[in-house]
Amino acid sequence: MQTYLHGRDLIGDLDFSKEEVETVLDVAFDLKRKRALNEPHPILRDKTLAMLFFFSSTRTRGSFEAGMAQLGGHAAFIDSDTTQIAHGDTAKEIGEIFGRYFDGIAIRQCDWKFGNAYINEVAKYSRAPILNMQCDIYHPFQCLADLMTIFEKKGRDLRKKKIVVSWAYAASYLKPISVPQSLILQMPRFGMDVTLAYPPEFKLMPDIVAQAQAQAKKFGTAFEIVADKNGMEKAFKDADVIYAKSWGPLLTTDDKNEGKKIQDSYKHWITDEAKMKLAKPDAIYMHPLPADRNIEVTDDVIDGAQSVVYDEAENRLHAQKAVMALTMS
Ligand code: CP
Numbered sequence: 001m002q003t004y005l006h007g008r009d010l011i012g013d014l015d016f017s018k019e020e021v022e023t024v025l026d027v028a029f030d031l032k033r034k035r036a037l038n039e040p041h042p043i044l045r046d047k048t049l050a051m052l053f054f055f056s057s058t059r060t061r062g063s064f065e066a067g068m069a070q071l072g073g074h075a076a077f078i079d080s081d082t083t084q085i086a087h088g089d090t091a092k093e094i095g096e097i098f099g100r101y102f103d104g105i106a107i108r109q110c111d112w113k114f115g116n117a118y119i120n121e122v123a124k125y126s127r128a129p130i131l132n133m134q135c136d137i138y139h140p141f142q143c144l145a146d147l148m149t150i151f152e153k154k155g156r157d158l159r160k161k162k163i164v165v166s167w168a169y170a171a172s173y174l175k176p177i178s179v180p181q182s183l184i185l186q187m188p189r190f191g192m193d194v195t196l197a198y199p200p201e202f203k204l205m206p207d208i209v210a211q212a213q214a215q216a217k218k219f220g221t222a223f224e225i226v227a228d229k230n231g232m233e234k235a236f237k238d239a240d241v242i243y244a245k246s247w248g249p250l251l252t253t254d255d256k257n258e259g260k261k262i263q264d265s266y267k268h269w270i271t272d273e274a275k276m277k278l279a280k281p282d283a284i285y286m287h288p289l290p291a292d293r294n295i296e297v298t299d300d301v302i303d304g305a306q307s308v309v310y311d312e313a314e315n316r317l318h319a320q321k322a323v324m325a326l327t328m329s
Contacts, residue, residue, distance in 0.1 A: 001019065001022070001023055001026070002017060002019040002020045002023055003023055003326075005020060005023070005024075005323075005326040005327050006326070006327065006329065007129055007327065008129055008326075008327050009123050009129050009130040009131070009132075009327075010129075010130075010131050010132060010140055010141075010323055010327070011116070011119055011120060011123060011130060011132045011135075011138065011140070012116075012132075012137070012138050012140065012185075013138055013140045013143055013182045013185040013186045014185055014186075014211070014215075015140075018189045018190070021144070021147070021186070021189070023326070024144060024319065024322045024323055024326065025144070025147065025148055025151065025319070025322070027322035027325060027326060028144070028148055028315070028318040028319045028321070028322035029148070029318070031318050031321045031322055031325070032315075032318040035070065035318075040072075041070070041071065041072075042071060042072025043071050043072065043325045043329050044068065044071035044072055044073035044103070044324060044325060044328055044329060045071075045072035045073065046072070046073065047068075047071075047072075047073040047074075047103040047104075047328055047329075048068075048073060048074050048075070048076065048101070048102045048103055048104075049064065049068050049073065049074070049075040049076070049102060049103065049104045049105070049106055049131075049324065049328070050075075050076050050078055050098045050101070050102040050104070050105045050106065051064055051065065051075050051076065051077050051078060051106045051133070052078045052080060052083075052094070052098070052105065052106070052107045052108070052109075053077070053078065053079055053080060053107075053108045053133070054080045054107075054108060054109040054110070054111070054115075055108050055109070055110050055134075057108060057133070058289075058290065059288075059289060059313050059316050060108060060133050060134065060141070060316070061077060063313075063316040063317040063320055064106055064133065064320055064324075065077065066317060067317050067320050067321040067324060068324065070321065071321055071324060071325060073103075073328075075106075076102070091118050091121035091122045091125070092121065092122075092124075092125045093125075094122050094125075094126075095121070095122040095123065095124060095125030095126035095130075096125045096126070098122075098126065098128070099125065099126035099127040099128045100127065102128055103128055103129075103328045104128050104129045104130075104131060104324060104327065104328045105122065105126055105128055105129070105130050105131070106130075106131040106132075106133045107119050107122060107130065107131070107132065107133060107135075108133035108134045108135075109135055109136075110134055110135060110136050110176045110178070111136060112136045112176075112250055112254075113136065114136065115134075115135035115136040115137070116132075116135040116136055116137045116138065118135075119132055119135050128328075129327040129328060131320075131323065131324070131327070134176065134178055135178060136176060136177075136178065137177075137178055137181060137205065137208065138178050138181060138182050138185075139176075139178040139179045139182050139288070140182055141316060141319060141320050141323070142179055142182065142288050142316065143179075143182035143183055143185075143186045144186075144319040144320075144322075144323070145312060145313075145315035145316040145318075145319045145320075146183065146243070146286060146288070146312060146315075147186060147187070147190060148315045148318065148319050149286065149308055149311050149312045149315050150163075150190075150192075150241060150284075150286075152311065152315075153284050153308055153311075154240060154241070154284070157191070158187075158190050158191040158192045159191035159221075160191075160193065161191070161192050161193065161240040161241065162192070162193045162194075162195060162222075162238060162239045162240050162241070163183070163187055163192045163193070163194055163195070163239070163240065163241040163243060164195045164197060164235045164236055164239040164241065164242050164243060164244070164279075165180045165183045165184055165187075165194060165195070165196050165197070165243050165244075166196075166197040166198070166231075166232055166235055166236070166242070166243065166244040166245075166269075166271075167180075167197065167198035167199060167202045167232075167244070167245075167246065167247060167266075167269060168232075168244040168245055168246050168269050168270060168271060168296040168297065169246060169263065169266050169267050169268070169269045169270055169292075169295060169296060170245075170246030170263070170292040170295055170296050171264075171292055171295050172292050172295075173248075174247075174248030174249070174250070174256060174259050174260065174263065175245070175246050175247050175248055176247065176248070176250075177204055177205070177247040177248065177250055179245060179247070179288050180196070180204060180243075180245070180247060181204055181205065181208045181212075183243060184196055184204070184208070184209065184212035184223075185208065185211060185212050185215060188212065188215040188216040188218075188219050188221045188223065189215055189219055190219075191219065191221060192221060192241075193221050193222035193223070193224075194212070194216065194221070194222070194223050194224070195222075195224045195225075195226060195235045195239070196209075196223075196224070196225045196226070197225075197226040197227075197231045197232055197234070197235035198226075198227055198231070198247075199227070199228075199229055199231070199265075199266045199269065200227050200228065200229065201249045201252040201253075201262045202247060202248075202249050202252070203227065203251055203252075204251070205251065209225075229266070230268070232244070232268075232269050232271075232275060233275060233278060236275050236276070236278040236279050237278050237279070238278075238279065238280055239278075239279040239280065239283050240279070240280055240282075240283055240284070241283065241284055241286060242271065242276065242279055242283055242284070242285050242286065242306075243286045243287070244269075244271045244285075244287070244296070244297065245287055245288065245291070245296065246263075246292070246296055248263070249262050249263065267295075270294075270295065270296060270297065270298065271285065271296065271297040271298065271301050272297075272298045272300070272301060273298065273300050273301060273304075276301055276304075276306060282306075283306060284306055284307075284308045285297070285301055285302070285304070285306045285307045285308065285309070286308060286309065286312055287302065287307075287309050287312075288312070288313075289309060289313060291309075
């Protein structure tokens with residue numbers, strides 16, 4: 001068990017080793033139990049976290065802020081629009097200055113081909129740990145909560161369990177590719193067989209897919225890609241975990257109108273009861289939320305017996321508290 005994570009950043013999913021992720025989840029389960037029993041756990045008393053958001057959030061903001069308060073510290077919500085960043089504060093200045101005010105800096109910056117580089121630039125100059133609240137490449141805290149939820153529902157031995165990471169249609173906006181990328185990187189390390197499904201125009205970053213395939217090889221798990229126009233049904237067959245969400249055709253086009261046109265040709269990629277029946281009878285349905293209801297997923301499925309979306313959202317709180325307690329104490 002690797003327990004010394006003091007001062008560490010969490011920016012990419014593989015920044016923590018498998019053993020370190022196991023430590024995070026052990027601590028997360030302990031903190032979840034403590035909260036259920038109303039046991040105080042002020043591990044970060046008098047510590048502060050900056051939460052710098054360049055994009056909107058419901059779960060990430062709420063869970064980091066509540067988590068810091070429950071750990072005895074304080075989280076400062078900082079909307080980038082209300083800072084001097086637009087007037088010249090550089091990533092270096094944010095790292096240098098916030099690194100001196102705060103004991104941790106959490107950042108959400110999802111701009112394509114920019115967000116991850118920005119977060120790494122802040123990290124280069126910060127003396128405090130940097131926590132990635134989602135960038136253009138990774139969403140590591142969502143993935144830790146997802147893994148925690150899968151442990152709860154399917155047990156700790158995930159060998160031969162099949163997770164389908166599938167694209168789904170959405171009408172609201174072209175969503176980032178960070179969630180599927182984090183999932184395919186992390187899940188093979190915990191024994192899961194991964195099936196990645198998307199229409200041909202919605203591929204993920206080749207470098208990330210290559211890293212995920214290398215993880216699958218290292219841990220002896222299966223890794224399949226289904227990249228055809230009607231691949232959702234094929235992918236769902238005999239799955240234990242269905243994780244179907246939308247993402248934008250970012251590697252196909254930078255043009256939002258063209259991206260929307262491509263996206264609109266795949267309206268049949270919706271998770272509904274008929275498709276869920278192709279998976280195992282005890283399969284669970286996961287989504288990080290927000291979901292486009294009755295477009296990405298039907299109400300019947302997201303509100304149905306197989307859906308675990310609210311446990312998944314809750315586990316954001318416990319997983320994040322664990323990482324903050326380990327890195328900022
Ligand atoms: N899943 C997730 O990150 O939700 P928010 O965008 O609301 O933070």
